[in-house]
Amino acid sequence: MTVSTNGKPESRPAGTALLTLAGLAAAFGAASCCGLPLLLGSLGIGTAWLSGLALLAAPDRLPLLAIGTTGLVGGGLFLWRQSRTATCSPGSLCARPAYRVTMVGGLVLGVLLLYLGFAYA
Numbered sequence: 001m002t003v004s005t006n007g008k009p010e011s012r013p014a015g016t017a018l019l020t021l022a023g024l025a026a027a028f029g030a031a032s033c034c035g036l037p038l039l040l041g042s043l044g045i046g047t048a049w050l051s052g053l054a055l056l057a058a059p060d061r062l063p064l065l066a067i068g069t070t071g072l073v074g075g076g077l078f079l080w081r082q083s084r085t086a087t088c089s090p091g092s093l094c095a096r097p098a099y100r101v102t103m104v105g106g107l108v109l110g111v112l113l114l115y116l117g118f119a120y121a
Contacts, residue, residue: 013094016078020106023071027113029057030064035116065117072110079103 028036033054037047057064082094093099 013082013092013099016075016082016094016103019071019078020075020103020110021071023068023073023075024106024110024113026064026068026071027110027117029053030061030068030117031113031120033058033061033117035118035120036113038120039116061117065114068110068114068117072107072114075103076107079107 032050037050037054040047040050079100083100089095
């Protein structure tokens with residue numbers, strides 16, 4: 001974060017987005033072996049396309065869970081910190097409501113995938 005002219009920290013939304021995306025990707029990899037096919041199969045969606053990813057991700061499930069947890073917690077903390085202390089300049093990415101909704105949606109989806117990867121493996 002940088003300091004703006006009024007002395008308050010200026011927000012940089014790229015860190016929040018990168019941590020959320022990294023956590024989401026790791027959680028998807030961890031859930032791809034067991035939990036995600038179970039969920040998608042129960043919804044009537046075919047899961048054969050996950051077999052290749054599941055073969056690659058299954059041996060590294062614990063590191064993927066750790067990376068996913070770290071990324072999602074970090075992204076959530078950055079998003080919370082942006083809403084509490086940072087000021088966004090008008091027209092910046094973090095000032096848009098769609099940015100906040102997208103980040104919260106990504107965090108919720110990541111937590112769901114982390115749960116599936118942990119509970120059904």
